[in-house]
Structure formats: C-alpha cells, structure tokens
Amino acid sequence: MDSAALADELLAAWDGAGLIEPPSARPGGLTLAQAFEVGDVLRQRRIARGDTPRGYKIGFTNRTIWPRYGVFAPIWAPVWRSTVTMLEGTEATASLAGLVQPRLEPEIVFGFAHSPNAGMDQQELVACLDWVAHGFEIVHTHFADWRFAAPDTVADFALHGRLYVGPRVAVARFGRLGDELAGLGLTLGRDGVDVDAGRGTNVLDGPLNALRLWLQAMQEHSPRWQVRAGDVVTTGTITDAWPMSPGRVWQSRPDHAALHGLTLHTVP
Known part of the structure; x- marks a missing residue:
C-alpha cells in the first residue's frame, strides 16, 4: 500500500x-496502521495547500450505530479552518456542494484553553477546557452506499465534511460537566417534524468520557497529532446520522438549559 498515492487519490x-x-x-487490503499513515499524509498535503488545522473530529463514538456501519471503535482526523464554521447565533445555511452522500450528526463540541495529555481523568480534562457547545457535523464518504471497513473510514478524512459550532458556553457554567453531558437528551427534527432522539450516554458513556478515551487511543495510533490550546474537538453523534438533501431545514433541541438548539438550512 502506497500511502502517498492513496492520499492523493482521496484528495482528488x-x-x-x-x-x-x-x-x-x-488486493492487499488496508490496515488501521496504514490508514493513519494515509491520514498523516493527507494532513501534510492540506497544510501545503494552505489550509490550517482547527482541531479534530472523533467519529463512531455512538455504540448504537456500530452494527449498522460495521465499525466498532472510534475513528478520528483533523478538522480545518476551511471546514469549521463558528456560529455567532443559532441558525446557519449549509451548502452541500462538494459533499458526497452527506449525513447530519448532532454533537457536543469542546474548545481547549490548554493542551491535554493522555491518561488525564475527567476532572483534569475539564481544567483544560475553555468552552462547550452543541454543533452539527456533516459527514460524508467517498465510498459508494456508505459501505466500507474501519480502516477505510480513517483514511477517508474520518468521514469529516463540515462542522458548524453553535454558541460557546463557558465551562464554569456547568456544575458536574461529565455527568451533565452524559445525561443530556437531544431531539433532532427535519422540516418541523421530530425524526430522532438520543442521549449523551450514547457517546461512549458521555462526551467527556469519549474525549478521555480518544486521547489515549490517539497517543497509541497517531502520536504525531496533538491537541493544542485553541483547538476544537467534536465528539461524535448523539443520534443516528441522517441523510441530507438540499431544501431541508434541520433543528436540534438539547434539553440542557445552557446549550442552544440549532437550525440548519441546506442548499445545493
């Protein structure tokens, strides 16, 4: 497997x-270690093209959807200044141009004030955080019909397409952040009709715990990637991932008083 050639194919x-x-x-397949090599080449390629890493996305943290996609462990990859939108309000318009078989995921997003380390417990991680937000990630894949193996998803930008981050809430607004996010309920609507609901515990027993587990896994599989102060990290979908098409309006309703629901209009 030629990492550089596959990275160029995926970038094209x-x-x-x-x-x-x-x-x-x-022939020969693709191992997880090789997939992370491809991801590292892609990161270098995108930086060389003038893009700037903005943080990371963690995918497949929601155990309830593992059997549907045949992926049974988290994946991750960088997110980019060109793909992340920090919203000032609670409403946005998303163009689906350039996205392949896009799907929508409501997530919890963290902003970092300090660099965390693998092995930190939840309390130590909270001390590294600046803010918490609810966001929408649009995921997509360059493999037909969403059929792939786990290493494919790692190489394919961890399926990241776009990330819309809602109003940021200071960590100090929360009492017991880990417990509150694990207990979070969220309803997802499309065109004014509720289509799905989920809880924070779906995400590896809570978004903060997902963050803790991911830092340990990243140290093992992609140690050259580090979380820096100012980075954003989105922690995986609370509901299923829903197919998107132009002309729809998506709404989310988290049941935590500090977190804002979002409205996303889709256009071609």
Missing part, C-alpha cells in the same frame, strides 16, 4: 466530489 476524490473503491477491498 475530495476535490471532485467523487467515489473511489474502498482500499480494504483492493
């Missing part, structure tokens, strides 16, 4: 909104 698929054959289905 990103640029052209095209489909490619999953690397795991090709």
